[in-house]
Amino acid sequence: MSILFSALPLLSIDSWSIPLLIIVAFVGGGILLQYTFRKQLPDELQNMGKIENSHIFQLNREIRYSIFTGLIQGGTIHVLSYILMKTSYDLRMVKMYGWIFGFSQPFLLNFGYYLLYLNQQNEYLKKETQSFQQLSKVTEKKTLQDLVSPHFLFNSLNTVASITLDEPKKAVEFVKKLSDLYDFILQNNENQLIELKEEVEIVEKYCFLIQTRFGENFQMELNIPARYYHSLIPPLALQNLVENAAKHNAVTKKRPLRLTIGVHRDFITIVNNINPKNTFQNESTNLGLNYVRTQFEQFTNKKISIEKSDNQFKVHIPIIYPGDI
Known part of the structure; x- marks a missing residue:
């Protein structure tokens, strides 16, 4: 390259006019040819059948085309410079520069x-x-809404129908809390985190609905100190765990379901006794727990842990503080 640049002064400004015009013309022509080539290339690639072969085909075609274009441009500059330029010009240098520009332009x-x-x-x-x-976030939210909506809504409507005549005031309160629950779902559909205080309030309303249905057969004790209320939690995380406990355990007079929610060492612990149903176990248990686990993994390195014994089921979920995210 140093030889090429040192040779530039051999040609005067006037002597560069004709070869410069030739080079510019053919470089522009080469660009136009390549633009036309590329415009047609995608249609050909679509007919290749296999994507992996298309990339190899395109690369080989590009290399062949660049060499072919370089030969045409370099050769044409070589011939035209010989025909158009005066014999006093240094044709050797012009031809050399012509070949260089002719081949380098397509590759560049x-x-x-x-x-x-x-x-x-x-x-x-x-x-x-x-x-x-x-x-993915919308799908996860939709999945959680589906877990809450179908069976729970059906059972809730049956509960309202059964208490309306005998306990009209309680029926009105039941409908109000049910409305609050679904309003909460709609309001927080796009929220990834909410304050724990909001989640506690919705869990209390949800447990009222469950207790109205099962009476004293469902017992829930909520022990979360107020100092944790400004910590953060994914919407419906606690509610979903409470729902899992109520859905997948028998709740009867002989086998009541007892649920406790408390805080221990920066973890919220949900504990329930195990009353296995004599029915096929629904896989949605794992779906609900997987949803909660996925939501927490986005915001904390602390892992959700599950402990299961013969008569007790525990879930420990980490408390997320505003300074942690």
């Missing part, structure tokens, strides 16, 4: 094209990743 253009292509692909993948994350 391809290199620039692939840099632009990679940048566009990177931006596209970023947008796709963001879209996937948003869709």
